[in-house]
Amino acid sequence: MKSLVWWLLPICVCCRAMQAQTEKDHRFSVALSIEMTTFSDPYTRDPGATSKVSPDGRYFVVVTTRGMLSSNRLESRVLVYSSRQVRNYLQEPGGVPPMPHPLFTRSKVPEALQSNSYGSLITSVQWASDSASLLALVEMPQGRRHLYRICVTCHRPATDLTPQPEVDVQSFSESSGTIAYVVESQIANHKGNAIGQPINARASVITGTTLFQFLEPERYPDLENVGPSYELWTRRNGQTWKVMGDHGRYFPNGARSFHLALSPDGKYLIAAQPVEEIPESWSNYKTSLTMFSFRPDSLRDLDRSGRSRNWPWQYVILDLEKKTSQPLVAAPSSFLSNNGDAFEAVWSKDEKRILFTGTYLPLERSASDVDTDLRNPCAAAIYEIAERRASCIAFTHFPKEYLRHTEFEDSDQEVRLDWLRDGAIHTELYQQSGRAWSQQTERADTRQENRLTLSLHQDLDSPPELWAADNVTHTSKPLLDPNPQVRRIHFGEARVYRWKDRSGYVWRGGLVLPPDYVPGCRYPLVIQTHGFYNEKEFLADGSFTTGFAAQPLAAAGMIVLQMEDRADRFTYPPTEEAALEVAGFKSAIEHLKADGLIDEARVGIIGFSRTHWYVESALIDCPHCFKAATLIDGVDQSYVSDILFAANMPSTAMEDKAANGGKPFGPGLQQWVERAPGFHLDKIMTPIRIEAIGKLSALGEWEIYSLLTRQGKPVDFIYIPDGQHILQAPLDRYASQQGNVDWFRFWLNEGQAHIDAKESARWEKLRKMLP
Numbered sequence: 001m002k003s004l005v006w007w008l009l010p011i012c013v014c015c016r017a018m019q020a021q022t023e024k025d026h027r028f029s030v031a032l033s034i035e036m037t038t039f040s041d042p043y044t045r046d047p048g049a050t051s052k053v054s055p056d057g058r059y060f061v062v063v064t065t066r067g068m069l070s071s072n073r074l075e076s077r078v079l080v081y082s083s084r085q086v087r088n089y090l091q092e093p094g095g096v097p098p099m100p101h102p103l104f105t106r107s108k109v110p111e112a113l114q115s116n117s118y119g120s121l122i123t124s125v126q127w128a129s130d131s132a133s134l135l136a137l138v139e140m141p142q143g144r145r146h147l148y149r150i151c152v153t154c155h156r157p158a159t160d161l162t163p164q165p166e167v168d169v170q171s172f173s174e175s176s177g178t179i180a181y182v183v184e185s186q187i188a189n190h191k192g193n194a195i196g197q198p199i200n201a202r203a204s205v206i207t208g209t210t211l212f213q214f215l216e217p218e219r220y221p222d223l224e225n226v227g228p229s230y231e232l233w234t235r236r237n238g239q240t241w242k243v244m245g246d247h248g249r250y251f252p253n254g255a256r257s258f259h260l261a262l263s264p265d266g267k268y269l270i271a272a273q274p275v276e277e278i279p280e281s282w283s284n285y286k287t288s289l290t291m292f293s294f295r296p297d298s299l300r301d302l303d304r305s306g307r308s309r310n311w312p313w314q315y316v317i318l319d320l321e322k323k324t325s326q327p328l329v330a331a332p333s334s335f336l337s338n339n340g341d342a343f344e345a346v347w348s349k350d351e352k353r354i355l356f357t358g359t360y361l362p363l364e365r366s367a368s369d370v371d372t373d374l375r376n377p378c379a380a381a382i383y384e385i386a387e388r389r390a391s392c393i394a395f396t397h398f399p400k401e402y403l404r405h406t407e408f409e410d411s412d413q414e415v416r417l418d419w420l421r422d423g424a425i426h427t428e429l430y431q432q433s434g435r436a437w438s439q440q441t442e443r444a445d446t447r448q449e450n451r452l453t454l455s456l457h458q459d460l461d462s463p464p465e466l467w468a469a470d471n472v473t474h475t476s477k478p479l480l481d482p483n484p485q486v487r488r489i490h491f492g493e494a495r496v497y498r499w500k501d502r503s504g505y506v507w508r509g510g511l512v513l514p515p516d517y518v519p520g521c522r523y524p525l526v527i528q529t530h531g532f533y534n535e536k537e538f539l540a541d542g543s544f545t546t547g548f549a550a551q552p553l554a555a556a557g558m559i560v561l562q563m564e565d566r567a568d569r570f571t572y573p574p575t576e577e578a579a580l581e582v583a584g585f586k587s588a589i590e591h592l593k594a595d596g597l598i599d600e601a602r603v604g605i606i607g608f609s610r611t612h613w614y615v616e617s618a619l620i621d622c623p624h625c626f627k628a629a630t631l632i633d634g635v636d637q638s639y640v641s642d643i644l645f646a647a648n649m650p651s652t653a654m655e656d657k658a659a660n661g662g663k664p665f666g667p668g669l670q671q672w673v674e675r676a677p678g679f680h681l682d683k684i685m686t687p688i689r690i691e692a693i694g695k696l697s698a699l700g701e702w703e704i705y706s707l708l709t710r711q712g713k714p715v716d717f718i719y720i721p722d723g724q725h726i727l728q729a730p731l732d733r734y735a736s737q738q739g740n741v742d743w744f745r746f747w748l749n750e751g752q753a754h755i756d757a758k759e760s761a762r763w764e765k766l767r768k769m770l771p
Contacts, residue, residue: 111143
């Protein structure tokens with residue numbers, strides 16, 4: 001046994017020496033990750049995304065974005081390729097890739113709220129119906145987005161089509177010259193004014209106010225709801241009409257992810273509106289969230305105007321000439337069902353059918369005799385305009401896979417459904433026969449015939465490139481490598497890793513090894529949480545750009561596991577949600593140890609947003625499983641956060657109650673003492689890095705920071721005052737991501753050569769607090 005130990009020792013010593021050499025020479029860093037060019041359209045993170053081709057087939061559009069640490073700015077560019085030049089390039093052996101034509105550039109410090117990582121200053125790019133120009137949302141000062149027209153076939157400068165400078169456009173659709181767009185409604189400037197309802201110059205009434213409005217009245221001025229209000233506008237024949245937003249009715253907050261759909265002639269619009277009333281029969285609809293149902297009594301306290309994310313919305317069809325609207329189906333969308341399917345609508349070319357997704361269908365029979373299928377969400381449905389009748393093509397496949405995109409094929413009797421499963425897209429084709437739609441077992445890919453495509457080629461350990469393909473000759477070639485500067489970098493090998501926990505659930509994640517990984521040498525492990533969405537996406541950072549830094553951590557000599565969220569966690573009682581995820585963390589450590597990859601005594605973990613709760617629970621459940629941890633800008637369903645934020649916020653109160661089995665007072669208080677993390681922080685033995693983004697986040701993190709500090713336990717508190725939840729600004733990202741690389745290097749690798757001296761001194765003081 002001793003001889004085996006002595007035999008392995010030089011391997012580990014060699015491993016560390018090689019790691020040091022890699023770090024010195026060609027290691028991948030957080031700075032390189034931030035300054036890499038990413039594809040915003042086709043989106044780097046979207047499996048199967050392709051470049052948008054103009055309606056006449058002559059051009060392709062590409063949008064790229066890069067960060068600049070020196071100025072804390074992003075730079076986004078619109079590039080256009082000629083189809084003819086791309087086709088010639090594919091046909092010529094050894095040809096030189098054609099250069100794209102740069103049309104438009106925007107550079108600034110990012111302010112507009114982004115819904116995902118690697119955000120862009122130029123978003124929602126689409127071709128105008130005349131093929132002569134592009135329409136896009138462009139970020140302006142103060143984070144507002146304006147609708148721009150960018151000319152392709154002329155030399156005119158880009159034109160701002162937004163009618164008023166203070167308007168913030170969220171999404172849009174154009175057809176035959178008609179434009180429909182969702183805007184954030186104008187809000188009053190509360191700077192210097194009294195909070196609440198003034199009594200006089202020195203006092204005001206704050207009854208009914210949330211802590212959001214009390215602490216940040218400029219950002220949350222509406223005393224009735226913390227969410228913004230959205231209006232639906234249309235511009236047709238030179239006139240602008242506010243379709244929704246008057247008389248206290250708003251475009252639903254929860255429907256922001258829905259893409260507006262104008263008919264080809266521009267006369268009709270598929271949009272979204274909050275439901276008027278909830279019939280008792282809707283209680284029969286099934287949802288993925290065990291804590292949510294469509295029972296009228298469970299939703300009675302919510303705002304019905306559309307501003308609340310928790311009030312149901314439904315699809316509507318608007319006649320833009322008559323200025324009338326009616327529900328597409330007498331049923332809600334499946335947004336609140338939380339089954340992960342997309343929300344979009346597509347018109348057939350003959351304007352006789354509408355293909356729409358993420359909806360329920362009307363319950364046509366009595367509650368005691370409801371068709372079992374109709375209780376479930378419909379992933380994709382067809383609405384026949386002449387018959388005013390909807391039918392379901394495919395019901396939701398949750399939790400096995402999620403509908404990501406749908407469209408009509410060349411024939412309006414054929415529909416294509418693209419599903420996401422285990423990070424990869426697969427397609428189903430459905431064909432209409434009479435009134436029924438049936439799935440085709442053999443699929444002829446007519447959609448791609450006689451067409452060029454521009455798509456991304458990348459892998460977990462290979463940065464994305466743009467490739468062109470001729471689908472007739474089956475020829476493909478690289479077209480654009482936006483990051484030649486990283487080709488000399490030796491990335492850590494990355495692969496998909498699967499394992500089972502003790503309940504039999506099969507987990508999945510992206511495993512990144514150090515660049516100079518040596519078999520037989522056990523490495524520190526950092527578990528990154530909150531999703532593993534695309535098995536082919538370059539795993540530079542992780543599921544998000546807040547805190548996670550997969551390849552830089554690997555370059556620092558650690559193995560990184562980017563874990564998925566358990567797909568069916570919301571189908572269990574909310575009191576079990578965190579425990580299900582903790583079981584995944586513990587089983588991952590067990591399997592990686594059994595595979596001879598990691599040193600179980602040197603394991604770190606990062607929790608962000610909702611997984612903050614899961615990781616905090618893991619640190620309590622298994623005090624000696626983790627040597628270091630980071631908790632970032634999240635929820636933990638704990639007592640103090642409920643007291644601070646649940647007042648006058650029914651949805652928050654409902655979620656906290658469900659997670660802890662009762663209300664935090666009276667008979668329910670004992671349930672909170674047993675379950676809420678804040679009552680069990682004495683069990684934590686792990687050094688914790690806390691990152692708060694904004695004032696409200698700092699307040700939410702204060703419970704765990706205060707209680708750990710009072711117990712003399714090692715905790716470091718980082719504050720990013722102006723960052724977004726998903727960090728976008730280069731300096732914000734660097735503070736969070738590089739901070740975590742240094743944090744885990746200090747605790748897991750005990751290497752301080754590359755750590756800032758002030759950080760190292762601060763953490764040495766924390767080390768002395770350990771028992």
